[in-house]
Amino acid sequence: MVVSLELPRIIYEKVQERGFDIEDLVMYALMNAMKLDPGELAKARLELAGKYLSEAKEYIDRGDAVQASEKLYKAVEECIKALAEKFNTPEYQEAIKEDRWFTHLIGRAARTLSSRLGESRIVDAWSRAYDLHVWGFHEGKYGIDQVRVDLPLIEWFVNYTGQLVAK
Numbered sequence: 001m002v003v004s005l006e007l008p009r010i011i012y013e014k015v016q017e018r019g020f021d022i023e024d025l026v027m028y029a030l031m032n033a034m035k036l037d038p039g040e041l042a043k044a045r046l047e048l049a050g051k052y053l054s055e056a057k058e059y060i061d062r063g064d065a066v067q068a069s070e071k072l073y074k075a076v077e078e079c080i081k082a083l084a085e086k087f088n089t090p091e092y093q094e095a096i097k098e099d100r101w102f103t104h105l106i107g108r109a110a111r112t113l114s115s116r117l118g119e120s121r122i123v124d125a126w127s128r129a130y131d132l133h134v135w136g137f138h139e140g141k142y143g144i145d146q147v148r149v150d151l152p153l154i155e156w157f158v159n160y161t162g163q164l165v166a167k
Helices: 009-017 022-034 038-062 065-086 090-098 103-117 121-138 144-148 151-166
Strands: none
Touching: 038 065, 038 144, 038 151, 065 090, 065 103, 065 121, 065 144, 065 151, 090 103, 103 121, 121 144, 121 151
């Protein structure tokens, strides 16, 4: 179950202005305040990935390619972050130092994880998700049929991540 949090608009706008991801900030702040380990954070990210995947399916059913693209991207992004945190990759360490995940760190983490875990589909999932993010969401150039093509791989990745995070 994902729980919503209300923030004053001015705080939200300042976070957006500085290019931070509000969910990352809240999760890292709570993790540090409560002295949670990265494994618990990975489980929280997996929960978010499942939520985004579910929302993507709903948007696909409605024929909303733009929103489906972004939700599929967010599902993959959360999976990569979860695995990077669980396996303590160099990219995760850099994200901690920078107080945020930059897109290039997520791409590097996908490659590190793919190599470390011997699973090439991790890089494939990231590549497709980033393609959806750019061409499906930002540029709005993909129709629902082009977005739907990537659903099976992204579903696999969310399930795969769940298996690894549960260990």
